[in-house]
Amino acid sequence: MRPGTLLRLALAGTRTDGARVALTALSAALATLAGLAALTVLAVARPTGDDGVNSEQYTNALLREPGLRPGVAFALLLLCVPVLGLAGQCARLGAPGRDRRLAALRLAGATPGQVTRLAVAETGVASLLGTLAGLAVFEVGRRLLHRPDAAGRLPLPTDVHPAPAAVAAVVLGLPLVAALAGALLLRRVTTTPFGVVRRVRTRAPWPWPGVLILVALALFAAIRPVGLWYERRGAVMPDSVVPLLVLLGGLTAMIGVVSGTGWISYTTGRLLHRHGRGAAALLAARRLTADPWAGSRTFAALLAALIFGAGAAALRADFQAEVELARRTGGGLSDPDFYLGAMDLVDLAVGVAVAIAAGGLLVAVVEGVTSRRRAYAAQVATGVPRSTIGRSLLWASIAPAVPAIALALTVGYLLIAGPMPAPSGGGFEQTACDPGWQACGSDGGATRTRWVPKVTVTPDVPWEQLAWFAAGGLAAVLLTAVAGLVLLRSATSVEELRAT
Structure with a gap:
C-alpha cells in the first residue's frame, strides 16, 4: 500500500471518525504546548556568580530563582499525563464503526498487516497534525506575550527558546509514541472480513501493582x-539526582495505581455479585468482572491528577509547618507567602488536570454507551427497564471509582509526607538587642542572649484539601455518568437491533 493511499484511507470515514481524529489532534496539541512550555522554562540560563544570584529579567519569582525552575517544568510535564490520557480515550471513540470499516477493507483484499498499519497511521497522523498545530500556537504565543514592562522585565520566559533538537523531539516524538502505543494495543486484535476479533485475558487480575507502589x-x-x-563524603550531589528520583517515583506510582484499578474493579465486581441486591447491581457486577481493565483505561488521567494533587497538599502542609516553626523559633522560611502562593498555582494546575481528565471520562462514557448500544437495545427488547440499565451504569462507574480515588490520594500523600521529616529547629543560643538601649551592640551591654529551645512541628494531615480533591474526582465521575444516561435512551432504541 502506497503512502498516499495509506494517508487517504487513514483520514477517511464518517463524522464520528472525523471527530476522533480532531479530538486526538487537539489532545496532541495540548500536550505539545505543555511540553514546549516546560522546555522553555528549562532553557533559561543560570546567571553567572554565586548560587544566590537570580534571573532578574523576570517579574515572577518562580522564574527568577534557578532552584525553582525545575519544579515549574516538572509541573508542566505532569500536565501532559491527563492530556495523553484524554488522547487515549479519544482514540477509542467510534471504535465499532472503525472496526466495520477495517473489516470491509479486508473483504476488499487488504491484508491483516495493511489494516493494522492503517489503524496505527490514523492515530499517528492525527497526533502529528496536533503537534504541528501546537507548535504554531506556541510560536505565535511567544511573540504575542513578549511584553516587557517599563524596567525591561518579562512576566514569562519569552526571551528564550528551546533547542531545535528538543522541539523536534516533542513535535515528532509524540506522534511516534502514539503510533507505537496504537500498535501495542492492536497486538491482540485480528481483523477478518467478518469483523474484528480481540483476544482477551480470562484470568483475574493480580494485585502485583502494589509492588510498584512500594517501589515508588x-x-x-x-x-x-x-x-x-x-x-558524609564531602561531595556535592549532582543536580539531576533528586529530579530523577522524583520522576521515576512519580511515574512508578502512577503506573501502580492505574494498573491496580483493574484488580480493584474485579474485586468490587465480585463483592457486588456476592452481596448486591437488585438487577442493576448484578448487571454492574458482571460488567466489572468481565472487563476489569476498563477502569484502568477510564480513570487513568483522573487518578494521575489526584496523585499529584495529594502530593501537593502534603507539600503545602509541610510549608505551613515551616511557617509555624519560624514563628516559634524566629527562623525558617524567608518568604512563606511566596511558597504558599506557589502552592496555590500548583492547586490551579491540579484543577486544570482534573478538568482535562473529566473530558477524557466523558469521551470514555460516550464511547462505552455507543459501542454497547446493540446489547442495551437487546436487554430493553427482552423486558429490562431502561432505569435498571441506567442504575447499572452508575454502579459500574461509582463502585470502582471510590476505592481507586482513595488509593490515589493515599499514595500521593505518602509519597511526600512519608519520607519527609517533620520540620525542627531551635536548640541554640540567640543574641538579641536589649530594647532598653538605644545603641544596640555597644560596649554598654546593649545585647542579651537567650536560649531557643528545640522545637519540632509535625505537619497536619490536610484532610480538608484531600476531601476537596476526592469530592472533585467523584463529581467528575458522576457528571460523566449522568451524561452517559442522557445518551442511553437513544442508544437503547429497538431500531438499534437492526443497525449494521
Missing part, C-alpha cells in the same frame, strides 16, 4: 539517604 515509596524515601551519603 522507596524511591522517594531514598532522596534523603542519598543526600546524606554525598554529605
Whole structure:
C-alpha cells in the first residue's frame, strides 16, 4: 500500500471518525504546548556568580530563582499525563464503526498487516497534525506575550527558546509514541472480513501493582539517604539526582495505581455479585468482572491528577509547618507567602488536570454507551427497564471509582509526607538587642542572649484539601455518568437491533 493511499484511507470515514481524529489532534496539541512550555522554562540560563544570584529579567519569582525552575517544568510535564490520557480515550471513540470499516477493507483484499498499519497511521497522523498545530500556537504565543514592562522585565520566559533538537523531539516524538502505543494495543486484535476479533485475558487480575507502589515509596524515601551519603563524603550531589528520583517515583506510582484499578474493579465486581441486591447491581457486577481493565483505561488521567494533587497538599502542609516553626523559633522560611502562593498555582494546575481528565471520562462514557448500544437495545427488547440499565451504569462507574480515588490520594500523600521529616529547629543560643538601649551592640551591654529551645512541628494531615480533591474526582465521575444516561435512551432504541 502506497503512502498516499495509506494517508487517504487513514483520514477517511464518517463524522464520528472525523471527530476522533480532531479530538486526538487537539489532545496532541495540548500536550505539545505543555511540553514546549516546560522546555522553555528549562532553557533559561543560570546567571553567572554565586548560587544566590537570580534571573532578574523576570517579574515572577518562580522564574527568577534557578532552584525553582525545575519544579515549574516538572509541573508542566505532569500536565501532559491527563492530556495523553484524554488522547487515549479519544482514540477509542467510534471504535465499532472503525472496526466495520477495517473489516470491509479486508473483504476488499487488504491484508491483516495493511489494516493494522492503517489503524496505527490514523492515530499517528492525527497526533502529528496536533503537534504541528501546537507548535504554531506556541510560536505565535511567544511573540504575542513578549511584553516587557517599563524596567525591561518579562512576566514569562519569552526571551528564550528551546533547542531545535528538543522541539523536534516533542513535535515528532509524540506522534511516534502514539503510533507505537496504537500498535501495542492492536497486538491482540485480528481483523477478518467478518469483523474484528480481540483476544482477551480470562484470568483475574493480580494485585502485583502494589509492588510498584512500594517501589515508588522507596524511591522517594531514598532522596534523603542519598543526600546524606554525598554529605558524609564531602561531595556535592549532582543536580539531576533528586529530579530523577522524583520522576521515576512519580511515574512508578502512577503506573501502580492505574494498573491496580483493574484488580480493584474485579474485586468490587465480585463483592457486588456476592452481596448486591437488585438487577442493576448484578448487571454492574458482571460488567466489572468481565472487563476489569476498563477502569484502568477510564480513570487513568483522573487518578494521575489526584496523585499529584495529594502530593501537593502534603507539600503545602509541610510549608505551613515551616511557617509555624519560624514563628516559634524566629527562623525558617524567608518568604512563606511566596511558597504558599506557589502552592496555590500548583492547586490551579491540579484543577486544570482534573478538568482535562473529566473530558477524557466523558469521551470514555460516550464511547462505552455507543459501542454497547446493540446489547442495551437487546436487554430493553427482552423486558429490562431502561432505569435498571441506567442504575447499572452508575454502579459500574461509582463502585470502582471510590476505592481507586482513595488509593490515589493515599499514595500521593505518602509519597511526600512519608519520607519527609517533620520540620525542627531551635536548640541554640540567640543574641538579641536589649530594647532598653538605644545603641544596640555597644560596649554598654546593649545585647542579651537567650536560649531557643528545640522545637519540632509535625505537619497536619490536610484532610480538608484531600476531601476537596476526592469530592472533585467523584463529581467528575458522576457528571460523566449522568451524561452517559442522557445518551442511553437513544442508544437503547429497538431500531438499534437492526443497525449494521
